[in-house]
Amino acid sequence: MALNKLPYRGTRDFFPKDKRIQDYLFSIMIKTSESFGYEPYDGPLLEEVELYKAKSGEELINEQIYSFIDRGERNMAIRPEMTPTVARLVAQVHRESSKPLRWYSIPRLMRYEKPQRGRMREFWQLNCDIFGAPGRTGEVEILQVAVELFENYGANKSHFEIVLNDRAIVDTVFKKIMGATDAQTYRLYKIADKSKKVNEEGLKKMVAEVGLTPAAENIFYSYLQLKTFDEVDAFLKKNNETEIADLFANFISLTKSNDLSEYLVYDPSIVRGLDYYTGIVFEIFDKHPDNRRALCGGGAFANLLQIFNEDPLPGVGFGLGDVTFQDFLEVHNLLPNFDHPVNDIMITFQEDQAIEVSMKLARSLRKAGLKVVTNLDAIKFKKVFPTAEKKGVRFVTLMGSDEFAKNQIQLKNLATKEQHTIDLNDLESILKIIKA
Amino acid sequence: MALNKLPYRGTRDFFPKDKRIQDYLFSIMIKTSESFGYEPYDGPLLEEVELYKAKSGEELINEQIYSFIDRGERNMAIRPEMTPTVARLVAQVHRESSKPLRWYSIPRLMRYEKPQRGRMREFWQLNCDIFGAPGRTGEVEILQVAVELFENYGANKSHFEIVLNDRAIVDTVFKKIMGATDAQTYRLYKIADKSKKVNEEGLKKMVAEVGLTPAAENIFYSYLQLKTFDEVDAFLKKNNETEIADLFANFISLTKSNDLSEYLVYDPSIVRGLDYYTGIVFEIFDKHPDNRRALCGGGAFANLLQIFNEDPLPGVGFGLGDVTFQDFLEVHNLLPNFDHPVNDIMITFQEDQAIEVSMKLARSLRKAGLKVVTNLDAIKFKKVFPTAEKKGVRFVTLMGSDEFAKNQIQLKNLATKEQHTIDLNDLESILKIIKA
Numbered sequence: 001m002a003l004n005k006l007p008y009r010g011t012r013d014f015f016p017k018d019k020r021i022q023d024y025l026f027s028i029m030i031k032t033s034e035s036f037g038y039e040p041y042d043g044p045l046l047e048e049v050e051l052y053k054a055k056s057g058e059e060l061i062n063e064q065i066y067s068f069i070d071r072g073e074r075n076m077a078i079r080p081e082m083t084p085t086v087a088r089l090v091a092q093v094h095r096e097s098s099k100p101l102r103w104y105s106i107p108r109l110m111r112y113e114k115p116q117r118g119r120m121r122e123f124w125q126l127n128c129d130i131f132g133a134p135g136r137t138g139e140v141e142i143l144q145v146a147v148e149l150f151e152n153y154g155a156n157k158s159h160f161e162i163v164l165n166d167r168a169i170v171d172t173v174f175k176k177i178m179g180a181t182d183a184q185t186y187r188l189y190k191i192a193d194k195s196k197k198v199n200e201e202g203l204k205k206m207v208a209e210v211g212l213t214p215a216a217e218n219i220f221y222s223y224l225q226l227k228t229f230d231e232v233d234a235f236l237k238k239n240n241e242t243e244i245a246d247l248f249a250n251f252i253s254l255t256k257s258n259d260l261s262e263y264l265v266y267d268p269s270i271v272r273g274l275d276y277y278t279g280i281v282f283e284i285f286d287k288h289p290d291n292r293r294a295l296c297g298g299g300a301f302a303n304l305l306q307i308f309n310e311d312p313l314p315g316v317g318f319g320l321g322d323v324t325f326q327d328f329l330e331v332h333n334l335l336p337n338f339d340h341p342v343n344d345i346m347i348t349f350q351e352d353q354a355i356e357v358s359m360k361l362a363r364s365l366r367k368a369g370l371k372v373v374t375n376l377d378a379i380k381f382k383k384v385f386p387t388a389e390k391k392g393v394r395f396v397t398l399m400g401s402d403e404f405a406k407n408q409i410q411l412k413n414l415a416t417k418e419q420h421t422i423d424l425n426d427l428e429s430i431l432k433i434i435k436a
Numbered sequence: 437m438a439l440n441k442l443p444y445r446g447t448r449d450f451f452p453k454d455k456r457i458q459d460y461l462f463s464i465m466i467k468t469s470e471s472f473g474y475e476p477y478d479g480p481l482l483e484e485v486e487l488y489k490a491k492s493g494e495e496l497i498n499e500q501i502y503s504f505i506d507r508g509e510r511n512m513a514i515r516p517e518m519t520p521t522v523a524r525l526v527a528q529v530h531r532e533s534s535k536p537l538r539w540y541s542i543p544r545l546m547r548y549e550k551p552q553r554g555r556m557r558e559f560w561q562l563n564c565d566i567f568g569a570p571g572r573t574g575e576v577e578i579l580q581v582a583v584e585l586f587e588n589y590g591a592n593k594s595h596f597e598i599v600l601n602d603r604a605i606v607d608t609v610f611k612k613i614m615g616a617t618d619a620q621t622y623r624l625y626k627i628a629d630k631s632k633k634v635n636e637e638g639l640k641k642m643v644a645e646v647g648l649t650p651a652a653e654n655i656f657y658s659y660l661q662l663k664t665f666d667e668v669d670a671f672l673k674k675n676n677e678t679e680i681a682d683l684f685a686n687f688i689s690l691t692k693s694n695d696l697s698e699y700l701v702y703d704p705s706i707v708r709g710l711d712y713y714t715g716i717v718f719e720i721f722d723k724h725p726d727n728r729r730a731l732c733g734g735g736a737f738a739n740l741l742q743i744f745n746e747d748p749l750p751g752v753g754f755g756l757g758d759v760t761f762q763d764f765l766e767v768h769n770l771l772p773n774f775d776h777p778v779n780d781i782m783i784t785f786q787e788d789q790a791i792e793v794s795m796k797l798a799r800s801l802r803k804a805g806l807k808v809v810t811n812l813d814a815i816k817f818k819k820v821f822p823t824a825e826k827k828g829v830r831f832v833t834l835m836g837s838d839e840f841a842k843n844q845i846q847l848k849n850l851a852t853k854e855q856h857t858i859d860l861n862d863l864e865s866i867l868k869i870i871k872a
Binding site: 006007011012014016019022036039044046047053071089102105112122139141144148185257308310327346360366370372374376389 | 438439440441442443444445447448449450451452455456458459470471472473476478479480481482483484486487490496502504507508512514522524525527528529533534536538539541544546548568569570573574577580583632646693694695709730743744745777779782791792795796801802805806807810812813823826827
């Protein structure tokens with residue numbers, strides 16, 4: 001029986017066109033990260049399951065992780081996220097590293113998901129993190145990196161927005177102002193997260209089940225109504241939380257002086273479930289009506305190294321997945337065309353005997369740094385051009401019996417249709433025309 | 437209990453320095469492959485175990501593969517090699533693709549090995565393949581790609597050599613000239629492969645066990661003595677195998693006219709066990725006495741698509757692993773220094789109040805395409821330079837209270853020690869100096 005030609009469910013085959021798109025996506029991620037001095041890192045594909053038990057959500061471990069017992073009886077997982085790995089690496093070197101530490105990676109990750117639009121089992125995720133930045137500057141810089149990234153693909157505020165909250169505010173509201181217990185706070189996090197996806201009745205039902213006082217319930221509903229940074233400020237001050245209001249106002253002021261304001265929107269429902277966030281939390285949303293989804297999420301954490309018994313090191317980071325992001329670029333028509341490769345020149349010959357000199361020319365042009373496609377057997381004149389188009393070349397050379405006899409080539413510019421007869425040994429003239 | 441900070445056995449953490457080395461290795465692989473018009477592809481990390489059962493060696497399946505049953509009861513493997521995946525992809529598209537198809541990939545692979553020098557459980561491997569090239573031109577081109585690759589890292593014939601054989605010759609010698617059965621031929625392959633690693637007595641013992649005639653044994657020993665292409669030619673002609681001798685001579689002639697001769701050495705012990713090879717087989721060897729190892733292996737195959745019930749499509753390819761190759765570059769001192777990143781400029785300020793204008797300058801320089809590292813709090817003058825060195829910048833800016841008052845910066849070239857006082861808003865002058 002013949003084997004299946006299709007890839008495993010939820011994974012992708014990257015044919016050259018697909019791989020060129022991926023290479024383009026990654027190149028802008030790398031360029032942007034490095035323009036801020038972020039340095040690249042990577043870790044193994046496999047990590048011990050223990051590492052995720054310590055930090056990742058339960059759903060991830062129980063339902064989404066690819067795990068197995070290796071031949072040495074170790075319980076291993078294909079990494080479903082990069083944060084535990086970066087924490088493990090930073091834990092090894094942070095003591096002797098000058099701060100801030102700026103790191104990025106584009107790891108390949110797997111989760112056992114039901115494949116659907118924007119969600120695959122195998123995906124990549126740009127991770128940018130800054131560790132040990134003073135005050136709130138790390139939070140501001142990470143937002144700058146994210147905005148610059150989007151702008152470098154040609155996106156602007158008509159395409160995306162950053163919805164933002166501060167976990168310190170959320171905790172102050174729930175615990176101090178409302179007087180909720182830790183257990184109630186945990187449930188309120190979940191409710192805030194769902195609050196925009198349910199109707200008023202559904203929301204009231206969930207809130208009622210938490211067992212808050214009526215006064216606390218009212219505060220919670222007022223909190224969920226907050227829509228601007230000014231409203232948050234007023235709300236906190238009205239509740240005598242001036243210190244936390246000022247800390248947040250200071251952060252907002254920094255975002256203004258760094259040209260971030262036009263992208264930022266306050267959203268009380270953004271909490272991001274993961275336990276480790278302690279400062280700002282944010283998501284970048286696609287504004288396109290057909291694709292209202294989070295493309296990117298991140299936040300600030302005080303102590304990711306705790307699980308390794310290391311001293312606290314504050315950090316801020318974000319992750320941006322390739323699948324939803326490619327959808328974003330496509331829906332906004334921001335993805336260039338990658339149907340064909342980009343090459344400089346195709347070397348062809350119309351007489352078998354010309355193969356040797358043609359191959360020699362190809363070698364010389366490659367040595368000069370060009371991308372050179374050769375046609376390995378004689379090809380008819382009229383078949384040269386459709387082939388050249390598929391190969392994405394700007395120039396072709398031709399050598400028929402006349403040219404072979406005179407040791408010449410025809411060099412043709414496909415865009416201008418200009419054609420030159422040049423001596424085969426006159427590499428300088430050939431390069432001059434191609435590089436013009 | 438604190439978690440383990442070290443990576444899984446046989447895998448590597450890539451700290452920024454390590455990742456920069458990897459990025460360098462890959463960049464030359466990509467540049468070289470694309471200079472020949474090879475197009476990039478990739479496939480999923482996981483493939484069905486069935487795919488490897490059809491083509492890979494038994495050792496790979498039984499002892500080296502990472503396999504597990506997924507939550508949908510599929511028997512999946514983390515890919516241990518790329519050839520079955522590329523065959524699966526080519527099988528999907530070869531009918532509508534113009535030939536030759538030139539593809540490359542640098543897949544991440546895993547094998548359950550005992551880690552040792554040059555061998556890890558997780559590794560990468562450049563794979564270049566050409567499908568559907570006329571005659572023996574594909575074999576020649578793949579050797580050219582391999583040689584150009586090594587040369588692009590600065591290696592030459594003092595560093596490496598290509599040992600080569602032709603499976604068509606091996607089969608002719610074993611089956612036609614010696615009259616061996618298929619089962620005997622299979623055993624002779626294994627013996628040829630081991631022949632250089634055992635002494636004469638060990639070799640004789642193995643050969644005796646095959647059960648050949650004394651005449652066939654003598655031919656086998658003569659075969660193993662062949663050392664040059666001329667000797668092979670004479671040996672085949674002496675045994676009346678003129679046709680196969682001429683086919684090989686034709687191939688050797690092509691390698692000569694393509695400047696490959698200085699790298700090529702005939703070696704009768706190179707057979708490469710995999711069943712699918714049918715034409716040339718080769719390995720690239722490190723010539724360094726401390727590192728006599730195969731760095732790369734490949735060959736020509738007539739019919740990789742058979743397992744998908746597709747029509748035959750001849751191909752040639754090679755694989756080059758990152759671990760042994762990095763050892764090769766290191767042992768020959770061909771690896772540049774990647775201790776530090778490469779950035780253009782570090783923006784510093786010596787007075788807290790200068791943060792806002794400094795960050796603004798950083799943004800402008802990034803927009804102009806520079807790699808800009810910022811120091812996010814005030815830093816003393818004398819601490820600027822050691823930090824700048826670690827960040828690999830060519831320039832630093834400084835802004836003390838004087839400069840802040842005058843809205844100026846000091847721009848210092850770290851190599852020449854030249855220093856300029858420039859108006860903060862005069863971006864043009866700043867860029868002119870940096871880009872000079």
